[in-house]
Amino acid sequence: MVELIKNPNVNFLGKRYIAFVLSGILSVIGIIAIVLIATGHANLGIDFAGGTSIQLKFEKPVVLHDIRLALERGGLKDFDLQDLPTLNKILIRVKKSEQELGQGSEKITGILSQGFPENKYVVDSTTVIGPKVGGRLRADAAKAVAFAVIGILIYVAFRFQFKFGVGATIATFHDVLAVLGLFYIMGKEINLILVTAILTIAGYSLTDTVVVFDRIRENLKLKQRESIETVMNSSINEVLSRTIITSTTVLLTSIALFFFGGEVLHDFSLAMIIGVIVGTYSSIFVASPIVLLWGGKRPFAKK
């Protein structure tokens, strides 16, 4: 047998206060990020903020600065430029264009065709989102996160007990906050595909938590004499190798996506990588300690 750790016996719950501080910081950053997103201060993607984005692929390498100058001379205001130099690609984003939608993209391609006649390009993609649709997508994303969290709470409360449901929900919400917060700090774009990644992470992290809870429930029934904390600790240790192995395989595929999955999925896979690590951490250090902290009667005691 190849074993990661022989008979692990780590006092995870003993470190809960360190974990609470760390998680507290992560959550606060996440909450700040949410407030900033809600008030429109974060780096919102076109799909949420509304506006125009165009991705162009040039035949020859381009200098970003030249493009910026050309666009500025052409009278374009408030735009963002980003490039993928290895592929001769550039991404131009104009947020909240109050001007006629659609014309914005024509204006940009017009300026660039005139400004760089010797360097031809093809339009990889154009996205134009009106403010109405942006608002709707934002609302839908918020609803999706809310409903996912509620759904999780109900299912876990139904399958286990209410306080386990609360523990799982808080742990899951913690992951959502952590990924959002870290993405905000890194200055990454908050867009629909990130929300998708976050909800996937929520599902994944929850799976992790449920596996731990399952073992705790089983052991609480078996080991009536031991304290809840001891039972929780030994349960986490028992499922530790499973937790690490599954996280590893998911990480392996996420990393493959990150490096080979193409530019569109780059941020998605980055979010997945962060999320898997945070999700694994939270199911060990956040979910169970919260159930313990909740106190009350010993759960699953034999009548």
Added chain:
Amino acid sequence: MKKKIYWRLILICATVILAVVFFLPNTPAFQYMPEWWQKNMPNKGIVLGLDLQGGLHLVFEVEGDKAVEITTDRYASNLRNLFVKKKLTADVNRDRLNIIVSPSSIEIRKLIEDNYPGLLPVETGNRIVYRISDKEARRIKDSAADQALETIRNRIDQFGVAEPTIVRQGENEVVIQLPGVKDPKRAIDLIGKTAQLEFKLVDDDAKVAAEIPQSIIPGEEEGLLNQFAGKIPEDDEILFEKRVNRETGEVRKIPILLKKQAALTGDLLSEAKVNIDSRFNEPNVSLSFNAAGANLFEEVTGANVKKRLAIILDNVVYSAPVIQEKITGGSAQITGHFSMEEAKDLSIVLRAGALPAPLKMLQNVTVGPSLGRDSIEAGKMAGIIGTIAVVVFMIFYYRFSGVIADFALFLNIILLLGAMASLNATLTLPGIAGVILAIGMAVDSNVLMFERIRDELRAGKTPRAAVDSGYHKAFWTIFDSHVTTLITAAVLFQFGTGPIKGFAVTLSLGVAINLFTALIGTKSVFDIINSKREIKKLSI
């Protein structure tokens, strides 16, 4: 015991064969299949989403308020005609959504309210202000959206797009998906054009007409309109004709004073065709009116010989030729500086008819074909590398049992692709990510089971007993963890749009299939091994 294994093996084989049959159209092998197979067996497979095959996703809002305004205008002119017919002198004016009638005699009120129950008086006094009732306005907006949908469908049919999707969304929106369109701008112009064709008489007799400049440069239109606001007769308006100098390419705008009331409109057309002008070798669009239109055209031209008649499309004058004589036969021509494509598109929109109200673009997601191809290639690459990494890792960690898990993993991938193909599900880029992530997550069920089996072995059980009890103990954990993932997948499906929905579909299918492969597939392999003879040592 043995019989049970056979049944499970048959089940596994049957599902794999089914999956392969369904997925075959997505592989190059499909074209080598015999003809009867291609015809009668599943031949659609997984559909690529717009983000992968390239194309347009458009959302337009039908501006229902404008449709109500247009109807109000029509009511106003009907009222005028009614008063003339009944020999009543009354003033009828329209101001946006209001029809203002004065004087407000009982006779006039009765006449209006008997004939037009859809009009409600909102203000009375010396004059009466009528408005279209809310119920009627809702009906107008609703039918405008329906009509717009129909018109757009007509235009796209004539434009020629393979498998377009055109559906109404909510109260007043139209969602259009056009896969594989090469020239997105042309398609958007074709759809978005209101195509309101009007013939209006030029009012050269008005005194103010002489004061209007011959031509202006583009950009000065607003200023000119402001300058003449209030100076031009009340039932006149100024529209512009764009003229391009053939030699220099210089663009000028020609302001033209017109009668507001259209003499003829495009709804009387029976045909619109592209012609090539023999003089400049330039395409133009020739129009034919239906019988009613031809009569009206004859009447209008006969009564206005030597005057000019402007041809106007969406409030832009295309030409304003002098009527030389009464025109019979009902045909006319739109000339302009058209390219062949423009002329063709113009004839399409005229044939398909005008939109009942202007469209406002809410969303446009256009993906070029090369980006889609790149995404698919990148996705394949990431999928292959991710799979190899997981496969190798599992064998390294679980040895022979790792091989069993890998077998279950491949079963998982095949069934997932087959299931998606059988549903003709749309594969989007996030969907590809979903498939790849599912590969990483799929082994979890096996990991859970193996760890339990290891526990049982450590506790001193025989391999067969360890497999059985490990399997049973892991069952509910696997079940619970799958259901929780399904919850988030369901939420994603409910609230996600296009690509995200595709992701949710792959995620939930992946989860469901994973339950099957882990609980039936892996277990069967262990049972087969154990059924031959009691093994002493389990490689796990």
